[in-house]
Amino acid sequence: MILIKIKANAKINLTLDILGxxxxxxxxxxxxxxxxxxxxxxxxxxxxxxxxxxxxSDNSLxxxxxxxxxxxxxxxxxxxxNNGVKININKNIPLAAGLGGGSADAAAVLLALNKMFLNPxxxxxxxxxxxxLGADVPFFLIGGTVYATGIGEQLKxxxxxxxxxxxxxxxxxxxxxxxxxxxxxxAESYGNFNTNRAKEAINNxxxxxxxxxxxxxxxxxxxxxxxxxxxxxNGALAVSLSGSGxxxxxxxxxxxxxxxxxxxxxxxxxxxxxxxxxxxxxxxE
Numbered sequence: 001m002i003l004i005k006i007k008a009n010a011k012i013n014l015t016l017d018i019l020g021x022x023x024x025x026x027x028x029x030x031x032x033x034x035x036x037x038x039x040x041x042x043x044x045x046x047x048x049x050x051x052x053x054x055x056x057s058d059n060s061l062x063x064x065x066x067x068x069x070x071x072x073x074x075x076x077x078x079x080x081x082n083n084g085v086k087i088n089i090n091k092n093i094p095l096a097a098g099l100g101g102g103s104a105d106a107a108a109v110l111l112a113l114n115k116m117f118l119n120p121x122x123x124x125x126x127x128x129x130x131x132x133l134g135a136d137v138p139f140f141l142i143g144g145t146v147y148a149t150g151i152g153e154q155l156k157x158x159x160x161x162x163x164x165x166x167x168x169x170x171x172x173x174x175x176x177x178x179x180x181x182x183x184x185x186x187a188e189s190y191g192n193f194n195t196n197r198a199k200e201a202i203n204n205x206x207x208x209x210x211x212x213x214x215x216x217x218x219x220x221x222x223x224x225x226x227x228x229x230x231x232x233x234n235g236a237l238a239v240s241l242s243g244s245g246x247x248x249x250x251x252x253x254x255x256x257x258x259x260x261x262x263x264x265x266x267x268x269x270x271x272x273x274x275x276x277x278x279x280x281x282x283x284x285e
Contacts, residue, residue: 002046004116005285007039008108009143009278010099011136012166012242012249014202015195016216018184026135026151027181030195032158032202033136035143035278036166040093040105042068044112047084052076056089067133071106074129075113079120085113094170094271098243100140106133107140108282115284143281147199158199161277162207164251165258167236169227170271172246180244183221211238211251218244227265234261 014032021027047053054069056062063069068087076083087109093101110126121129123141130137135152145158174180193215201209219241227248228239235257236250252258258274265272 002116004044004112006042006044006108006112007283007285008042008093008101008104008140009035009281009283010038010093010101010104010168010275011035011139011281012099012168012247013216013240014145014161014210014214015193015198016218016241016243017193017195018217021185022151028150029148029152031148031152032195032198033139033146033148034161034166035145035281036168036275037278038093038099038168038273038275039283040101040108041090042105042108042112043088044109044116045086045088046116047086049084050076050082051084053084053086054089055087056091058089058091058095060095061089061091067102067106068109071109071129071133072113074132075110075121078125078129079117081117081120083117085116094247096174097170097247098174098241098245099168099170099247100136100243103134103137104140104281106130106137111141111282112284140281144279145202145277147195158202159205160279161202162205162210164207164237164253164277165255166275166277167231167250167252167258167261168242168247168273168275169231169249169265170247171227172222174244174246177244180218180221184217207251207253208237214238214240214251216241222246222248224248230264231261234258234264236261 016031019028147156198213231250
């Protein structure tokens with residue numbers, strides 16, 4: 001039995017701006033995505049029969065409706081392989097949180113299967129499958145610090161994020177991403193941030209300048225003031241939303257400050273994670 005173990009890292013959006021809407025309804029974005037060390041743990045084992053089995057630690061996931069099942073099915077179809085795989089997923093990334101947990105898992109399955117079966121697909125093949133699964137799945141094939149345009153599928157690798165600590169808090173639930181975009185269409189302003197300046201600051205390795213230009217168009221749809229107040233009072237350099245929410249993150253240059261803020265949330269029974277920027281989205285163990 002061939003067994004592959006992988007860590008599938010979550011992501012945050014350092015910036016997320018909306019530039020317009022295509023005739024097909026997809027929104028055009030201008031954003032910077034960043035992998036972080038909060039991860040799901042995935043194990044894949046080869047099955048002799050032509051079968052796909054997906055088991056998740058979260059009972060609401062797994063089975064044929066799971067995005068990882070769909071990823072494996074598309075992989076076998078594209079590669080013309082008559083094999084099977086068992087996929088075990090230990091979920092740590094919160095669901096529907098704007099952190100890309102499902103997309104990260106799907107990308108991890110694609111890369112792991114390609115390794116397991118000795119690279120039958122090239123990077124273009126994998127990208128095409130990833131995009132078929134979702135607009136942000138291609139990001140997780142690259143990971144790290146990435147500038148994204150189009151509907152999120154046009155990707156350019158940036159320099160690594162400077163060393164820092166990222167505190168992530170999930171407090172509340174959101175509507176579907178499609179509904180969130182619909183709400184945003186009627187918003188008058190997306191806030192004060194600048195993706196181009198953030199890119200320059202990243203390439204200069206300037207954490208303070210990065211933090212001055214962090215922002216997210218979806219922030220206008222959420223009340224994050226209480227979370228932001230706790231983070232800022234504990235030394236956060238910037239606070240923003242990830243994806244379309246509800247996760248809020250704060251960036252710190254001091255571990256003890258970040259830890260104090262983390263404990264404040266945990267002591268109030270609020271889900272929180274202290275992470276660091278990651279250079280890769282998918283890590284083979």
